[in-house]
Amino acid sequence: MITVENIKKKFGKLVVLNGIDLTLKKGECIALIGPNGCGKTTLMKIILGMVMADSGSILVNNESITKSELYKQHIGYMPQIGRYPQNMTIGQIIDMVKGIRNEKKPLDEELYKAYELDKLLDKKMSTLSGGTMQKVSAVLSFLFNPSILILDEPTAGLDPIAAEILKQKIIKEKGNGKLIIITSHLLSELDDMVSEIIFMQEGNIIFHQAVSALKESTQTAKISSAILQILKNK
DSSP: OEEEEEEEETTTTTEEEEEEEEEOOOEEEEEEESSSSHHHHHHHHTTTTSSSSSSEEEEEEETTTTTGGGGGGGEEEEEEOOOOTTSSSSHHHHHHHHHHOOOSSSSHHHHHHTTGGGGTOOOBBBGGGGHHHHHHHHHHHHOOOOOEEEHHHTTTTHHHHHHHHHHHHHHHHTTTEEEEEEEEEEETTTTOOSSSSEEEEEEEEEEEEEHHHHHHHHHTTSSSHHHHHHHHHH
16 A cells, blocks of 8 residues: 655755665554654655655555655544644634545544534634644544544543544554554554554664564563563664
8 A cells, every 4th residue: 555665864964764665555553663763753754745755765556656646635644733723713624624625425524523523613723722632633634534544643632531532443444444554652552553563763664563473473462562572682
């Protein structure tokens, strides 16, 4: 579904991505993790077309992302911090994004209903708590039923119930055959959701493994324990 081929990126003299190669398939929920500054956010932004790579290529559904912007119609993106016009209401934001996307297929309103945003449509973005802002971002990322979801620290700022609702939605959509890419610093929340782990460090892929194989090779029950064991042995 997404093929990353020899992607390199520098900011000045700083090497951020050092020849990244990845194949990401539908029906997988993949955690992209690593220390701050490892390059994971830059990689996601390159896939989204928000940052240009210095070299290499990215294919989405076998089409180069440099040939057309249409591939973005297949992607739902949830940023870590949503930035919206502060003078607009939740309802206006949703209507604006609907107008921009101009999708003809049925909308996925499951999160919209679960988070009861219909009761908050008149609230201005400037008045929202961080958690409510995250709910808006989550709703928008899933709303157009994309086949690829890129979720940057999706549960950050959410209360435990809202976070669990989102986690169950992620698990459901993985089961529906979607490709889901998640970044998270909370390894404990990944155990029930993800099927593969990509660990990055200093612009390189340290390992890309199925969670089942990772746990089996390290004889551990949790992702966090498995990763710590691998890193200790490097």
